[in-house]
Amino acid sequence: MPDTLVPTRADSAARRDWWQNAVVYQIYPRSFADTDGDGIGNIAGVTSRVPYLARLGVDAVWLSPFYPSALADGGYDVDDYRDVDPRLGTLEDFDTMVTALHGAGIKVIVDIVPNHSSDRHAWFREALASEPGSRARQRYIFRDGLGPNGAQPPNDWQSGFGGPAWEPVGDGQWYFHHFAKEQPDLNWDDEEVREDFKRTLRFWSDRGVDGFRVDVAHGLVKDLSEPFAPWSEVSVVDRPDGSHPLWDRDGVHEIYTGWRRVFDEYDPPRFAVAEACVHPSRRARYASAKGLGQAFNFEMQDAGWCAADYRKAVDSGLSQALESGSTTTWLLGCHDSCRVATRYGLPTEVGRTPVEVARDWLSTDGATPMLDRALGERRARAAALVTLSLPGSAYVYQGDELGLHEVGDLRPEVLEDPIAHRSGGREKGRDGCRVPLPWSAEPAEGTSFGFGPGGAQPPQPEWFGRYAVSVQAEDPDSTLSLYRTALRLRAELDTDDSFAWLDSVPDADVLCYRRSGDWQVVANFGSEPVALPAGEVLVSSAPVVGGRLPGDATAWLSVPGA
Ligand code: GLC
Secondary structure (H helix, E strand, O other): OOOOOOOOOOOOOOOOOHHHHOEEEEEOHHHOOOOOOOOOOOHHHHHHOHHHHHHHOOOEEEEOOOOOOOOOOOOOOOOOOOOOOOOOOOHHHHHHHHHHHHHOOOEEEEEEOOOEOOOOOHHHHHHHHOOOOOHHHHHEOEEEOEOHHHOEOOOOOEOOOOOEOEEEOOOOEEEEOOOOOOOOEEOOOOHHHHHHHHHHHHHHHHOOOOEEEEOOOOOOOOOOOOOOOOHHHHOOOOOOOOOOOOOOOOOHHHHHHHHHHHHOOOOOOOEEEEOOOOOHHHOHHHHOOOOOEEEOOOHHHHOOOOHHHHHHHHHHHHHHHHHHOOOOEEEOOOOOOOOHHHHOOOOOOOOOOHHHHHHHHHHHOOOOOOOOHHHHHHHHHHHHHHHOOOOOEEEEEOOHHHOOOOOOOOOHHHOOOHHHHHOOOOOOOOHHHOOOOOOOOOOOEOOEOOOOOOOOOOOOOHHHHHHOHHHHHOOOOOHHHHHHHHHHHHHHHOOOOOOEEEOOOOOOOEEEEEOOOOEEEEEEOOOOOEEOOOOEEEEEOOOOEOOEEOOOEEEEEEOOOO
16 A cells, blocks of 8 residues: 555535545435424435534435335335335425435435345236246246245255245245345346336436445346355355356446446436445445446444554555545445444454444343443544545444444334344344434424434434434534534545555554645544644544543644644
């Protein structure tokens, strides 16, 4: 990794590459804000909170799916790609939201789910009503079962959410699903499937959407030729060579070349970011200018709270940016992972990442005693100042700007995640990071903390009130105030892509780096205070006393002439 990247940033407000260093706020629409009292957040709820988003200072929002859906997988089971779930609103509500966000200078990114539809999609219903071998079945992945009457699945492959990856349809055929059985995989060898997704991209682009987050971008193209490899082989996914029959096959890039042509029909061109869980050496291709444009870098989300892990994650992200010719992305959490404040507040275990520790904590206990909330919040604040100070885009998951914790002890009957259902309750799944946001400390409206007049699903715990926006907005030391300050400063300071490691604080627990202009960052992953280099402290995640930065803290400095 070279020490310094070449500055490339242009400063026009209407840049074609606005996304390259954007702060993108992820909205999980069902748990963001509810205006109609059904306990499920809606599009009008997003519109009502545009002033909050503008005050926070984000450049864009990414909306997780809001399409008609049975919510078998939180909306990632899409019934109709070109409509809004009636429980969340209408297309007119969507247009109003886009206008309001754009009016506040905020771009809009929507989630596209091309790997699978829902089993309620018109195409899948037609496939079920049609004969084996029919045209309707070609849009999905149907195969004959084995044994008498096809009573056995075509092979022993398992789905990502647990249980077999094949579901019988009653006539000797089975369909393939990577995820829940309500999410049949589409057949991307089919020309109509390919053309229809381009129609969807144009549909939303024509409505003013600025970009797309592409779900499971590495899964569309599959090699299902027979004989099938056994599951013992197929379950090894982390391959650097594109040889896996289901993931990251080279053919997928041909699809994105076609999508790029669609994006480039618009001015500015539409943007896309890939969720591609692939070997880091293969991620750059998804992010290239000929492909989707950017790809998520999950290394920081998986990092342990230590200087070595963070340095590795930064080096890896910046190398990928160089390789792809794009910028990389930094994120600490999303709707699929245990909240960052909780991950960093659980005891560390040698040889295991915080993600793994949190998964076990959730499935075995999920109650508070093991969790040091204050420590987790302190580290999450420090981590935020790292991710927000790196070249590239920063993605912030809703509620992380409040330092929210995972709700680890949701009752089994309120769990919605198919992971919880398909594991027979052995795993809690992802609902604990999807509990609706607390907007006000007093549960004045119905039973929720300002989320909406009709309660919240899954229910908010009592302690959520302490994290409410109304409490934090007035407190200069709150995590919300820290994010607001950091985002304001970032907009001023982040003027080019330069980055260089420094050794101004020689301590194995400390990372120091220089960014654009006079901007320097010191992150202390240890528990002892360290002396900061001479300079002006612009913002810090914990109070700097006598020029010393406490443990588990990050500071941004202005060091002229360094
Ligand atoms: C992605 C989404 C996740 C969803 C899965 C299947 O990984 O982020 O929430 O369950 O795809 O669509």
